[in-house]
Amino acid sequence: MKVVYIGTYVPRECGIGTFTKNLLRSTKQIIYETPVESIVVALNDAENISDYPDEVKFIINQDQQEDYIQAADFINNNGVDCCILEHEYGIFGGQSGLYILPLLHRLKVPIVVTFHTVLERPSYNEKAVLIAISKMANAIVVMSNKAIRLLQRIYHVSVEKIFCIDHGVPTFNKSQVAAKEELQLTGKRVLLTFGFLGRNKGIETVIKSLVEVVKRFPDTLYVVLGKTHPNVLRHSGEEYRNYLKQLVTELGLNHHVLFINEFIAQDILATYLSACDIYITPYINEAQITSGTLSYAIGAGAGVLSTPYWHAKELLKDGRGRLFGFKDVDGLSSLLLELLGDHEKLSELRARALAYGQETTWPKIAAKYLKLYDEIIARAHVHKKDFSEVNINDLPPFSLEHVKRLTNPVGIIQHATYAIPNYKEGYCLDDNARALLLTLMAYQQFNDPDALALIPTYLAYIHYMQKEDGLFRNFMGFDNQFTEAVGSEDAFGRTIWALGYLFAHAPCDGYYQLGRQLFFNAAKHFERLDSIRAIAYTIIGICHYLEHQPNDEGMIERMRALSFRLVNAYENNKTDKWHWYEPLLAYDNAILPLALLQAVKFLNDDTIQTVAMETLDFLEKICLKNGYLSIVGNQQWFYKDQHVSKFGQQPIDVLATVMMFNQAYVLTAKKEYLEKIFVSFKWFLGENDLRITIYDHETKGCCDGLEVYGVNRNQGAESTLAYLISYLTVYKTYNSL
The missing domain is CATH 3.40.50.2000 (Glycogen Phosphorylase B;)
Structure with missing residues (x-):
């Protein structure tokens, strides 16, 4: 049996390091039925210790995230049968030590975790990290019954997974x-x-x-x-x-x-x-x-x-x-x-x-640990979840609680400080358009009375922000004063998307008539758009309109022209290894193939479909190559022939990816896309690079993204709306199977 311990280690002056040394040394001294080989992956802090004993085979610099990934590769490639994590918040990097999560996720061996601290009143991040570790662990060791009760009550850990083993002590021989x-x-x-x-x-x-x-x-x-x-x-x-x-x-x-x-x-x-x-x-x-x-x-x-x-x-x-x-x-x-x-x-x-x-002497305690390792190794097996096991009931309950918190009679506040609306930042058209789309979807699927009550607020904001020439302003301060003469093209396109959806899903005629007025006041600007994302949003809005009015040939031709703007952008930037519309992958990337996939329904054009699928495949290979969604981050983005920026991952990109795979399934009926819809959505629930949930189960909001240090804990409108629209997309698709 070969085991690896992850934790601090002597000569680092740390209680966890001493504990690990004593446990490892004691297991070596026991005559066990199978030979035991023990190695250590040691955590270095700022002291940067180098004179470790021979059993230390790999060193992680506490605040270097890449070291954790390399440590996982080292463990997986060295014939280890079981990994033992000595957990204490302060010894791992990232918020509340979350850098350890990607390491644990990548391990291909069973995991035993010893929790040296279990908090009764953890912070958001402390709780999230402990829950994530507990889910990945095959067994959890604590040293008191109080810890067992806390793990059950606060962290929702099954008691069958928890083992209580006393803290080991030396053998005292002197009088x-x-x-x-x-x-x-x-x-x-x-x-x-x-x-x-x-x-x-x-x-x-x-x-x-x-x-x-x-x-x-x-x-x-x-x-x-x-x-x-x-x-x-x-x-x-x-x-x-x-x-x-x-x-x-x-x-x-x-x-x-x-x-x-x-x-x-x-x-x-x-x-x-x-x-x-x-x-x-x-x-x-x-x-x-x-x-x-x-x-x-x-x-x-x-x-x-x-x-x-x-x-x-x-x-x-x-x-x-x-x-x-x-x-x-x-x-x-x-x-x-x-x-x-x-x-x-x-x-x-x-x-x-x-x-x-x-x-409780170390030899007796070490024997209990060895017995536990044996049991865990014997019953552990790798289990890949099959698509057929996906259960829509595993999702958190749908809730508009945080959306209501961010919304006042004027509209939805665009930013939050943690889960509290940040009035200093005021409102924006982008988020009120997304909020209109969300509430229309929620009312359609769940007949949600809260959604019905919110629809006129967001529609009224859009109405107020439209200028006489049909364009829109975007930003408005909390004092209801405009902060710009005209908004961005992206905000324009997102608004057309929401208004297009309103045509078929307006809950009453009054909302329909106002939405129609706003949509057609803006329509004369469709052909003047330059931003390829604004073009994509507008295409999606036109598609929703055409679901209501499929015989509007003039609008079909407008959409055809816009679609070929994207096709031409693709042809101008495509190379043998780069199948994309621009020389970089920036933000909201999946919205581009999504728009063309939507357009295919009405245009029936092989060129458009080919470009849509080629770019979908290209994006998928970048963002799903490790079996979970890893969005291109906005720290540096991804320029052709350069490295992908991993952090600054934002929920709107996840929303676009969920909808892209959903539309690919609608178009092709291929089962593989169903699984990718759910895999992408689970980014919000912890299936991401940091292995930590972005959705806040307490506030019912969504955090603003993944940063190199951890989670951006602010829960602005864009992020929460992206989560909820993704949720409804997933729910509708899987519930209809």
Whole structure:
């Protein structure tokens, strides 16, 4: 059996790295039924460690996204049977560590994840990342029952996937007498806290409690063992340690508190733990699901006192330790006086801790992990989801909640700050046209009363923005003042699209008559368009109109002329390896073949269909080559003979792609396009380059795109409308099968 561990690793000074080292070393020492080979993929931070031990076979620089992809390739190509991920938010790059997601997705071996942190109140990104990891994991290991409950309640993880395995501890071989002698602490009543220092550790509570303790037991020494946490050191320096030292001086405790500012080796740590009489974890809040330091203290058979954070309440039950309140100086002082003054009571506490700790030594814990690896490898198998298994009921419920949030009596606000309308940015014609299209579709498919109520708002905005000459303004401030003389051609084309759809789907005659007036007021400008995307949007709008009036020969000829504008653009830019309408792939790319696919219904022209399918195939090879949708990003786009820009991926491109494949299915009836419709749509739900959902299940909005750092969490109108129109396209197609 060959396993690979992904996490931090020694000599990096990190608790996760120490955990991984201990687990790996212990599995090697066990005589197991099948030989075990263990290797490590180590995470580097800014320190850029290079002197790793031999078992480290690959190094990921934490903030270099490409390293994660290369690590996946390394694992897949090295005969690994199982991957073990040691997960903690702070050790992976991207928002809340999401760079790990593409790595996990690409793995071809089963995955076991150990969650060292499970948050009860995660941020949006923290929750999304943990849910995504949980879906990809074959098994999840946690170290407390509280973590199991949180995973079920907050992250919706099936309990069958979760295993509770205690934190491993060293085997302690030294007596207390020998350990104190070695550390020159003979004759001292030793209190100990170890681990990285930071404000959340609550060390000041212990120091303040000593004032009364040392009066009765002047031989008391409190050892604070550990360096300041690297993140704290980076941002605040030694401010906290200096505060503690000043507090010690002010309270006259200089002879009773010893600070050891080191990240010490495990054998020395074991000696301190063996030497201490009482171990204290005075953390100041309950939200800690795992504490390795507490586990070590129990393993050493120390008398343990702790605040009631989650792991402590579980680990110290049944008389294995005692609890005191958060920041409760008097409570801790009373416990210390009680136990230091009652040898029998302290000995009983220590004995119960030691008995439990002997069942959690690293060899015993490692054996449980090996058994789990074996089980997961035995039952894991690669399962490719077949199209026949696609279930439309797997989609989130359709909701206009966020659209209503963004809409006021004037129209839909174009931008949002997170999920809150950003009034400073005002309105735009593009989004109100999309909103009209969406609400018409929603009313047609679901008879949605909210959609029906919103239709006149968006139609009225379009009416207000049309000039006397038939052109449209686009932008308007929140003060209802126009911000330009005339809008873009793209906004014009999108409006024609929505108005064309209105012809066949207007819920009442009044809306139909106004839409018709607006459409034909603008029609004289169709032939004057220069933007190929504006031409494409207009073609689609004309197609919708022709579904209502299929015998309008004049409009058919207008559409033919526009369609050949796209064909000519294609012929002028086509080369043997470049089958596209421009020398670059920019934004809303799939709208171009979509328009020609729509036009074929009415024009029955082989040239138009050939160009449409050639460009569809070209775009598909670029955006679906890895089995999921990877849209051309707007950071640099994709110029001929250059690299594809991966990030700045936007939902409007996904919408166009969904509709393109949908129209290809309508035209050809080929089943392969049905699957591609759904694959493309699932970009919104996490089937993307970062493996994270773009749709927000809480707000019912859609985030603004994928950036190199993660998700753009703003939920503007364009993104949410793109998601919902895509949703309705998918729903209608699959529901009709």
